[in-house]
Amino acid sequence: MAVNEVARVYAGALLEIAREKNILQRVEDELAVLSALVVEDGDFGMFCETPNISADSKKEFIEKVFKNSFSEEMINFLKVLIDNNRLNEIRSINEAFHQMLDEENGRLRVVITGIEAFDRALVDKIKDALAKKFKKEILIEEKIDKSILGGIIIRIGDLIIDGSLIKDLNNIRRNLLSSKIRSGAAYED
Numbered sequence: 645m646a647v648n649e650v651a652r653v654y655a656g657a658l659l660e661i662a663r664e665k666n667i668l669q670r671v672e673d674e675l676a677v678l679s680a681l682v683v684e685d686g687d688f689g690m691f692c693e694t695p696n697i698s699a700d701s702k703k704e705f706i707e708k709v710f711k712n713s714f715s716e717e718m719i720n721f722l723k724v725l726i727d728n729n730r731l732n733e734i735r736s737i738n739e740a741f742h743q744m745l746d747e748e749n750g751r752l753r754v755v756i757t758g759i760e761a762f763d764r765a766l767v768d769k770i771k772d773a774l775a776k777k778f779k780k781e782i783l784i785e786e787k788i789d790k791s792i793l794g795g796i797i798i799r800i801g802d803l804i805i806d807g808s809l810i811k812d813l814n815n816i817r818r819n820l821l822s823s824k825i826r827s828g829a830a831y832e833d
Contacts, residue, residue, distance in 0.1 A: 651736035652744075658721055658737070659744055667715055672745065674718045679738035692731045702726045752780040757787040757797040757808075770798070 662671035682689045691697065691705070706722045725731045746753060754774060756762065771782045778800075789797075794809035 648733075648736055650730065651733050651740040654725070654730065654733065654737045655740035655744055659741060661717055661721070665717055667717065670715055671718060672741065674714050675734075675738045675741055678718075678722075679735045682734050692734060695729070699726050702731065746783075750780045751783055752778050752800065753783045753785065755785045755787060755799040757789050757792065757799070759790050759792060759794055760788060762786055774800070 658671060658675070659668075662668040682692055691702070703723050703726055706719060706726070710719055710722070722731065725733065725737075742753070745751075752774070754770075756767070756770060767784060767786070771784055774782045792808035792810045793813070795807045795812070797808050798805040
């Protein structure tokens, strides 16, 4: 997901507050929980997106639901998002927050996709190769997608290295169709 400038501004403010209060890890964890909740709980996601719910009702709900589990700073941050009609930006803010932390800490997040769980040796080999190339700590997230049929896809930010079988088959198909059209054109005179 591409992070917009609004998300970066809010993430930067939250990062600054978390540092000042020395609760960086807690805020990072709470923001990740909220982001996951938006995705996994359809009702909460709708709550964040719906403009028809008054700001006061949203604040009251946030206070009741998260008061005992989230820091005061996070609850206040959510209230600011509500006041500015930005509660629907939680996922983007979470991503921007992690990007900022990763930049500061010399980390690089990499997503590897295959048709089944990866062998630890392969993951370690990929991790080591990328660490040498980018000179950063590599954090790997593994995904399974049977639709790629085989091979592996590596995503590093906006860079995608697609070594999937489905990509190869699509390239072969495109080349065959292209050559059929060219050979058909040769016989048209």
